[in-house]
Amino acid sequence: MNRRSFLVLVLVVASLVPNGPATAGGSEPWIWPLPWHDIRQRFDKPESAYGPGHRGVDLAASVGDPVRAVAAGRVAFTGPVAGIPVVTIEHGRERSTYQPVSSPLKVGDSVAAGQEIGTLLGSPSHCAGSCLHLGRVVGKDDYLDPLELLSSGRYRLISPHGKPPAPPASGNGSLDRPVGGPVTSAFGMRVHPVTGVRKLHDGIDFGVSCGTPVHAAAAGTVVRRSRSAAYGKRIVIRHRPGLETSYNHLSRQSVSTGERVGRGTVIGRSGNTGLSTGCHLHFMVVKNGHAVNPSKFL
Ligand SMILES: [Zn+2]
Numbered sequence: 496m497n498r499r500s501f502l503v504l505v506l507v508v509a510s511l512v513p514n515g516p517a518t519a520g521g522s523e524p525w526i527w528p529l530p531w532h533d534i535r536q537r538f539d540k541p542e543s544a545y546g547p548g549h550r551g552v553d554l555a556a557s558v559g560d561p562v563r564a565v566a567a568g569r570v571a572f573t574g575p576v577a578g579i580p581v582v583t584i585e586h587g588r589e590r591s592t593y594q595p596v597s598s599p600l601k602v603g604d605s606v607a608a609g610q611e612i613g614t615l616l617g618s619p620s621h622c623a624g625s626c627l628h629l630g631r632v633v634g635k636d637d638y639l640d641p642l643e644l645l646s647s648g649r650y651r652l653i654s655p656h657g658k659p660p661a662p663p664a665s666g667n668g669s670l671d672r673p674v675g676g677p678v679t680s681a682f683g684m685r686v687h688p689v690t691g692v693r694k695l696h697d698g699i700d701f702g703v704s705c706g707t708p709v710h711a712a713a714a715g716t717v718v719r720r721s722r723s724a725a726y727g728k729r730i731v732i733r734h735r736p737g738l739e740t741s742y743n744h745l746s747r748q749s750v751s752t753g754e755r756v757g758r759g760t761v762i763g764r765s766g767n768t769g770l771s772t773g774c775h776l777h778f779m780v781v782k783n784g785h786a787v788n789p790s791k792f793l
């Protein structure tokens with residue numbers, strides 16, 4: 496499902512719900528469930544009810560950290576789901592979910608915004624190390640991005656795949672890293688690992704495993720979704736006239752030509768298509784028609 500049809504679906508779902516409390520103009524903002532705001536993995540909307548995706552955000556945290564309710568509500572569920580202890584709190588028509596969390600609360604208990612609802616467990620967790628998986632659900636099982644309600648606070652992305660990327664820079668026109676992970680090949684002249692020819696490496700390579708979600712480095716419009724012999728499956732985004740970024744060797748392209756994307760939108764998955772020796776992301780910045788060094792923008 497592309498972003499536009501997803502939005503349409505959300506609007507349809509919203510219009511089917513009878514007038515709930517304070518939902519007419521959108522949902523109430525959430526407060527962060529932890530005192531720090533380090534995101535290890537962003538939300539990735541599943542394309543179908545049982546499709547792959549990431550149905551929430553993962554926040555870095557330590558075992559035993561107190562976890563707080565993101566808004567006032569009522570405990571709707573507490574107990575294991577597929578072996579993972581989960582707490583669900585109902586806030587009008589939306590619910591927040593927290594896992595893996597052990598909680599002394601019982602179904603029906605009311606909680607205040609910011610009230611401690613339990614403590615973080617170490618396992619089972621789908622992060623390397625420990626993290627809090629925070630979900631946002633509306634209706635039966637329609638998952639939304641918790642960051643839409645949390646983004647009033649500053650946050651930074653850290654990666655489960657390697658060195659943490661730098662926090663998003665505040666300068667105008669600056670770009671975010673599209674994935675975590677180490678830079679395995681810099682921009683500049685090199686001998687091509689496949690062709691053996693010495694030529695310009697026109698981007699930088701991030702060493703990430705195949706299937707890693709790839710994020711738009713900034714807001715913009717998708718101007719190309721193509722497949723070529725050299726770059727494989729690629730997405731090109733125009734951020735402003737004269738500034739484009741491209742994402743190459745993808746295994747999956749999740750956005751279409753003409754689509755508007757936000758900073759951080761998942762636009763595809765890393766892969767090994769085209770002239771590539773292994774799974775990685777080849778990330779390019781094109782300024783006024785010329786490939787330039789992406790690290791100057793990150
Ligand atoms: Zn998660």
Ligand SMILES: [Zn+2]
Pocket residue numbers: 680696698699700776777778
């Ligand atoms: Zn490359």
